[in-house]
Amino acid sequence: MATRKRKFWGWGYEDQGLSADEHRRLAERMSARFGVSGLTITPAPTIDQIELRKPRIAAPPALATFCTADPYERAGHTYGKSYRDIVRGLRREFPNPPDLVAFPTDEEEVIAVLEWCDTERIAAIPYGGGSSVVGGTEPPIAGDYRGVVSIDLARLDRVLEIDRRSRAARIQAGIFGPALEEQLKPHRLTLRHFPQSFEFSSLGGWIATRSGGHYATLYTHIDDFVESTRAVTPAGIVESRRVPGSGAGPSPDRMFIGSEGILGVITEAWMRLQDRPTFRAGASVMFPDFIRGAEAVRAIAQTGLYPANCRLLDPGEAQNSGASRDGSAVLVLAFESADHPLDAWMKRALECCADHGGRIPDPEAAARDATATHEGAAGAWRQAFLAGPYIHDAMVAIGMLNETFETAITWDRFADFHARIMERTTEVARRVCGAAAVTCRLTHAYPDGAAPYYTVIGPARRGSELEQWDEIKTAASDLLIELGGTITHHHAVGRDHRRWYDRQRPDGFAQALRAAKRALDPNAILNPGVLIDP
Ligand SMILES: Cc1cc2nc3c(=O)[nH]c(=O)nc-3n(C[C@H](O)[C@H](O)[C@H](O)COP(=O)(O)OP(=O)(O)OC[C@H]3O[C@@H](n4cnc5c(N)ncnc54)[C@H](O)[C@@H]3O)c2cc1C
Structure with a gap:
């Protein structure tokens, strides 16, 4: 039986993604939106088009049963899934692949491959799904390693107890x-x-x-x-x-x-x-602007109600996902419980929204359907959320720059922080791309602050995509560190966020982390270059 294969260069299985027709319509929409003509679709690469450096190492016989130098596996373990990764994948550029990919089937095999790497001075990169968007699984370029092994844990896939x-x-x-x-x-x-x-x-x-x-x-x-x-x-x-x-x-x-x-x-x-939750309550609330919506999110986060979903989309995000078309910001709100009905929780949260100018377009529909999170504006947002990774790759294939960055900041600084990040990012993205849209959503909310998540879209220049994105990313990251935010709320540090993480992290902590690394990984073979220098 043929096994379904994942794309070695992008998101999902080889048979998943936009149809040719959907892809063409996406290109037409982007042409109209950003006033560019001649957007062409770069076809997905096939493995026979990829030239890989010869493996520099060979697995000893004891490891050979679960290690492979197969080109599809090596190419598939070269990158994560960020904009930079998809661009390089579509360009068919894989200059620094791992030499081998190990698929241990139990802990003994993990120990064996790690011992071999340690003895032979081979860099070892733990690999889960490879969905890193910060260069977390990419082989290191620096260092005197004899080779690189990507340790893919996909076969350790059971609930044991x-x-x-x-x-x-x-x-x-x-x-x-x-x-x-x-x-x-x-x-x-x-x-x-x-x-x-x-x-x-x-x-x-x-x-x-x-x-x-x-x-x-x-x-x-x-x-x-x-x-x-x-x-x-x-x-x-x-x-x-x-x-x-x-x-x-x-x-x-x-x-x-x-x-x-x-x-x-x-x-x-x-x-x-x-x-498993059996009670649910959901609603979508419209706000005249993003900051009023954020005030409602702060109020809800400080009530102790703890909604499962409390995502605020700015008007641009709401429009792109189909959650609103009238320039409103939209709060997608949901409670869930395996124990009790949630009407009282929802009622109180909606009072917080009303206090800040929030309006429910169709309260009866929300009340009628306890799973309202799957309908209306919330449903539209959810659909867009699930389709997002496929559309991302399709956007890159038509030559659109499409990337996100995320951070967190306390409420006392939120409004000014957000305004300045939006202003700087929009200004740089427009200069770099000619035309660009920057949108924001709050993905997570705390009593003391929130995590804003920014999306940047604009037409890229073929061949200069990486430099264009680097310029935008650097401007946004420099500013958010300067203003006291974190370089990442949940995307991690990887290789891409290192220079900002180095500025954010206290020196004493960096020393302690290096000491921990020396104690556990004295020969510095594990994921060199991530978090600290080997
Ligand atoms: C479309 C898309 C959507 C995303 N959405 C989210 C999101 O909603 N929230 C979020 O937090 N992130 C998100 N991410 C980022 C990414 O999915 C997360 O960082 C995720 O946790 C990575 O898991 P993974 O198994 O794919 O790890 P990988 O990408 O394989 O590895 C990530 C890092 O973890 C290390 N690692 C992996 N497995 C192990 C292990 N067993 N032991 C030690 N180290 C290990 C790797 O060495 C690497 O440094 C998204 C990424 C994409 C492409």
Whole structure:
């Protein structure tokens, strides 16, 4: 039976994406919107068009059963899925692929491949779904490594043990989102961690990057779902104790949560689970402008109601996703519970919205349908969210620059911060692209601040896409660091955010991280260049 193959250069399976007709219509829409003519579609590359450097290393016989130098695998493990990655993939440029890809089937094989890399001075890159948008899985260019092995954990894909009473499970790190939920379903349990990349990203990747899921409040990052972790490091196995909470010094889990593959390979974790929700309440609320909407989000975040969804789209985002057409900002609001009806929660949240000029276009429809999150403006936004990665790649193929960046800032600085980021990014993007649109949504909200997520779209010049994006990214990142934001709220640091992360992180902490790296990975073979220099 033929197995379905993932694209080696972009998002999804080879048979997924826009049809030729949809792609052509997208090009026409972009031509009209940005006043450019002659947008042509770059065809998807095929593996026989890719020239790869010969592998510089060969796996010893003991590892050969689960290591491969197959060109499709090497090309597929060269990049993540950012704009820069898709551009290079479509250009058929793969100058620095990993030499081998290892697919260990158990922890023993992870240990064996890591030992070999450690002894032979080979860089080892832990690889989950490869959905990094910050160069997190890309082979290093610098360093005197004899070669690079990408350690793909896709075969560690099982829920191993369920503790129903404590509502937790021991889960292998390579499992992708859909398989994880599928295996928990018979137990009426769920992790409910749904990043937009859910379909093609892994539990280990989520933990290693502190990913942000669909919970817009309270459980925003994967962090609080992690009960304990187990990781293979060149210095041995590090496993933390399963406890519901602990005050015993700095948390060993927290050392691996966000470690981005530089300290060890996370092989499994005990995760806190939820009962599957049976009660839902959803509504979409229109605001005259984004800042009024943000004030409502602040009010809701400070009530302690903790909606599962509380995403505010600025008028541009609302228009692009079809959530509104009249220039309103739209708040997509939803509560969920496995225990109790949510009418009182929703009623109070809507009062907060009304206090800040929020209006529900169709209150009866919202009340009628407890799953209103799948209808109306909320439904339109959800559809656009799911289709987003495919449209992103299609946009790049027609020569559009299409990329996002995200950050977080406290409420006291939010309005000024947002205005200045929008102004600077729009100004640079228009200068660089000739015409451009910058939009924003709040993806996560806290009692003390919010996480704004910016999207930049404009016509790129073929051949100069990377330089164009670098100029926009640098301007936006320099400013957000200068204004006190974080270089990333949930996309991680990888290689692309290093220079801003170096400015953000306290020096003493950098020294401590380097010392931890020396202790666990003394020969600095793990993901060199990410977070700190080897
Ligand atoms: C379309 C799209 C949508 C996205 N949406 C979101 C979103 O909603 N929220 C969000 O947070 N992010 C999002 N991302 C970014 C990305 O999906 C996340 O960073 C995700 O957590 C990466 O998981 P992965 O399994 O693909 O990891 P990979 O990309 O394979 O690796 C990412 C990093 O983690 C390390 N790593 C991976 N597995 C392990 C392991 N087992 N042990 C140690 N280190 C490991 C790698 O070395 C690398 O540094 C999105 C990306 C795309 C392309």
